[in-house]
Amino acid sequence: MNRSIARLTSAAAAVAVTAVGAVILTPGSALAAAATKCSSVQKNEWDTIGPDLDLAVQLCVTRNSSNDYRAYADISWNDGGGGVSAGMEDLILNLRLERNDADYRNEDFNINSPIRVNESGSTRVYGSTYRSSTTGGWTADGHVEWDIQNDGKGGDTWPLGGSPSI
Structure with a gap:
């Protein structure tokens, strides 16, 4: 009987250690995928x-496993x-990192130089x-501010549709 109790105790201890190890090794909600x-x-x-400028833009939001959003x-x-003298006077991409439409990062990039x-x-x-x-509701959004060189009309803004949320 003592042997049976000893075996049961050893088996129970092994299960307990395995269960504790599984809990310790399982990532918590603080580590996002x-x-x-x-x-x-x-x-x-x-x-x-000059030739008509064709521009294509895709906005993305990303999160790494350390909860860095970008x-x-x-x-x-x-x-x-x-x-x-023939292309755009100004071509500026405004890029925003938002959470539930509130800006967390708002930056302008002059994209005219490589295009010229x-x-x-x-x-x-x-x-x-x-x-x-904080998870949920993070998106990328933005617009392009443009002005055609030497047309005398001034510029305007091209609003971009934002990314889906993560």
Whole structure:
């Protein structure tokens, strides 16, 4: 009988150690899984003095396993180039990291320089990171401020649709 009790006690101890180990090794809610969500690709064309500039922008929000959130934009273009006299005077991407429509990061990027020089191309711009253990409702949003060179009309804003939330 003492042997049976000893075996039961050893078995119970092994189960308890295994259960405690499983609890210790299981990540808690503070460690979020990495995630990325992106808007659809949004396109616009401007009738410039040179070839009409075609611009495509996709806004994304990402979270890494350390709960660092960041907005970024993938940008591509065709029919750029033309230098400073034929293309865009201003082309500025405003990129925002938002949570439930409140800005946590709000940054402007001059995307005109590579577009003036290269007829076509692509680039990615990253906003600053923001660390938060608060989950849900994080999105990337933004707009493009533009002004066509030498048309005398001034500029305008192209509003972009935001990313889905993570």
